[in-house]
Amino acid sequence: MKHIYIALFLSFFFVSNKAISGDPEAGKARYAQNCGNCHGPGGMGLASYPRISGKEVPYLTERLKTYRAGTKVGPNSDLMIMMAKPLTDLEIENLAAYLASDPAGKK
Numbered sequence: 001m002k003h004i005y006i007a008l009f010l011s012f013f014f015v016s017n018k019a020i021s022g023d024p025e026a027g028k029a030r031y032a033q034n035c036g037n038c039h040g041p042g043g044m045g046l047a048s049y050p051r052i053s054g055k056e057v058p059y060l061t062e063r064l065k066t067y068r069a070g071t072k073v074g075p076n077s078d079l080m081i082m083m084a085k086p087l088t089d090l091e092i093e094n095l096a097a098y099l100a101s102d103p104a105g106k107k
């Protein structure tokens, strides 16, 4: 009986853990579809396109949701609003998890 409780506790832990943190592998795949065209390999930043690699999950999530809502935060937000519109909550979580792992490496 004790084992059932432990198993329940563990599965709850994993399920709830999954809900708050995205899947970096899925984020990497989504990033590869088009984000890199502007932000460069691993989000390293290219010319006037900002570096997004290594930023924190709450920051990235908030930014992407703000753009998705159509709100401007900078001079070139229109470009990013267009890109963020089709993103689902799950895609945003996954992208944030991937980018926060600093795929472009330290500056």
Ligand code: HEC
Pocket: 031, 034, 035, 036, 037, 038, 039, 048, 049, 050, 051, 052, 060, 063, 064, 072, 073, 074, 075, 076, 077, 078, 079, 080, 083, 084, 095
């Ligand atoms: C057409 C070029 C383009 C593409 C494609 C693009 N972005 Fe952007 N992104 C921008 C620009 C330009 C900005 C700065 C916008 C501003 O001035 O507010 C930006 C800003 C951001 C920011 C906020 C950076 C910061 O520090 O404020 C994040 C996060 C981001 N992009 C993520 C993504 C993700 C994830 C994708 C793929 C779904 C993506 N971008 C695709 C051009 C692009």
